[in-house]
Amino acid sequence: MEKEHRAYKSHCLVLPYPSQGHINPLFQFSKLLDHKQIKVTLVTTRFTSKTMHRGSSGIELEAISDGYDEGGIDQAESIQAYIESFWKVGPETLAELLEKLSSSGCPVNCIVYDSVMPWALDVAKKFGIVGAAFFTQSCVVDSIYYHVNKGLLNLPLTDSEISLPGMPPLEPLDLPSFVYDFGSYPAFFEVVIGQFSTVDKADWVFCNTFYELEEQVVDWMAKFWPLRTIGPTIPSKYLDNQLDDDKDYGVDLFRSNNDACMKWLNEHPKNSVAYISFGSFAQLGLEEMEELAWGLRRSKSKFLWVVRESETAKVPKGFIEETAEKGLVVSWCCQLEVLAHEAVGCFITHCGWNSTLESLCLGVPLVAMPQWTDQSTNAKYIRDVWKIGVKAQPDEKGIVRREEVEHCISEIMEGERGKEIQKNAMKWKDLARKAVIQGGSSDKNIDEFIATLVKR
Known part of the structure; x- marks a missing residue:
């Protein structure tokens, strides 16, 4: 009942792209705003709202249409068809939602929108309210895409070394896959480059990072836009404990059996387990999966491996039974709870930005096995800039072999280099903790945003 009678200072709609990796940071940001007395309504698609498992955050949920209300992106004949439909129907139904909420006791005066959906800013401007773009990837990756958008980085790439402001020298394979493998995913390429189509008109530009992590690139980007770092947006229990009972993201598109994971981890000593997960979207090829499996088997370390249900057929026959003494294979888990467990000594990851931030916030060393999109750039920074992990080197076929998997785990768990990485x-x-506590760089940026919102 307390929530219903709170005196809110303002009302923000928060609109993430409807996938787990985008919902998590925007929903977590919503909780921070709510904690600071801003009313928040999270907006997702009708299909996603029916399929997600919600916690008890108290944040209101509304839905708009992507044109595929019964099946979401899986109902569409192609990714291109889905995006075209969503980009047409989304703005129309978002405007209808704003009309509906305008007669409520607390009208909306701001839209915080996922940067991959720039049409939301047009809707905000039409209604005369604040529009804030929220970039869910690192500032480094955003800056690379910006350079492509402005024609400052020409594709296909021809140089063997790329120099961009605020970054170390990069090789082509250090850039996002949409850039170095030009033409590989045209629909996604258009979306990530299209993030910058209206950003110059945004009232605020937020990035899910913290200033100290990407200082030089943040300073460079802040010359062009009202850019503010507001991350890392992970649940408070694992960072600063400022929000009561904030122990998970609160929205999950997958069901997990976390009790089994925790029970298993509790049986193992400190820093003895390698945790493996490739997130909610990345898919490994059959040969890659087999090599990873046999690398885990060869390793001296115990392992906890997340294999999504859609990927289980790729696990070698008999592997789970043969390795039952040293490993546990599950379809999903609460990654934060696993990473926070003292038994976990390293994280073999695809280097998605959320996973990178989570491991960084929990002090877990990484074995980088990037797959596509921004992950190769994140892997470069993990190994060479932040020095919090090693990168598994693929062979000439692009596959990380079992010997390399075993070597990387050993290097972190047993070697001298592992101590430096730790x-x-x-x-x-x-x-990361200092950035989000009261008076930290991200906390001050959020307070500045709220102060200007309340004055309007």
Whole structure:
């Protein structure tokens, strides 16, 4: 009942792209705004709203249409068809929702929208309210896409070394896959480059990072836009404990059996387990999956491996039974709870930005196995800039072999380099916490945003 009688200062609609990796940071940001007395309505698609498992955050939920209300993106004949439909129907139904909420006791005066959906800013401007773009990837990756959008980085790439402001020298394979493998995913390429089509008109530009992590690139981008770092947006229990009972993201498109994971981890000593997960979207080829499996089997370390139900057929026959003494294979888990467990000594990851931030905030060293999109750039920074992990080197076929998997785990769990990586991981963990506590760089940026919102 307390929620219903709170005196809110303002009302924000928060609109993420309807996938787990985009919903998580925007929903977590919503909780931060709510904690600071801003009323928040999370807006997702009708199909997603019917399929997600919600926690008890108290944040209101509304839905708009993507044109595929019964099946979402899986109902569409192609990714291109889905995007075209969503980009047409989304603005129309978002405008209808704003009309509906305008007669409520607390009308909307701001839309915080996922940067991959720039049409939301047009809707905000039409209604005369604040529009804030929210970039869910790193500032480094955003800056690379910006350079492509402006024609400052020409594709296909021809140079063997790329120099961009605020970044170390990059090789082509250090860039996002949509850039170095030009033409590989044209629909996604158009979306990530299209993020910048209206950003110059945005009242605010938020990035899910913290200033100390990407200082030089943030400073460069802030010359062009009202850019503010507001991350890392992970549940408070694992970072600063400022929000009561904030122990998970609160929205999940997958069901997990976390009790089994925790029970298993509790049986193992500190820093003895390698945790493996490739997120909610990445798919490994059959040969890649087999090599990873046999690399885990060869390793001296125990392992906890997340294999989504859609990927289980790729696990070698008999592997789960043969490795039952040293490993546990599950279809999904609460990654934060796993990473926070003292038994976990390293994280073999696809290097999605959310996973990268989570491991950084919890001080867990990484074995980088990037698959596509922004992950190769994140892997470059993990190994060479932040020095919080190693990168598994693929062979000439692009496959990480079992010997390499075994070597990387050993290097972190047993080697001298692993001790240095662990030390760096703890340094960044402390800096992440300092950014979000009261008076930290991200906390001050959020307070500045709220102060200007309340004045309107």
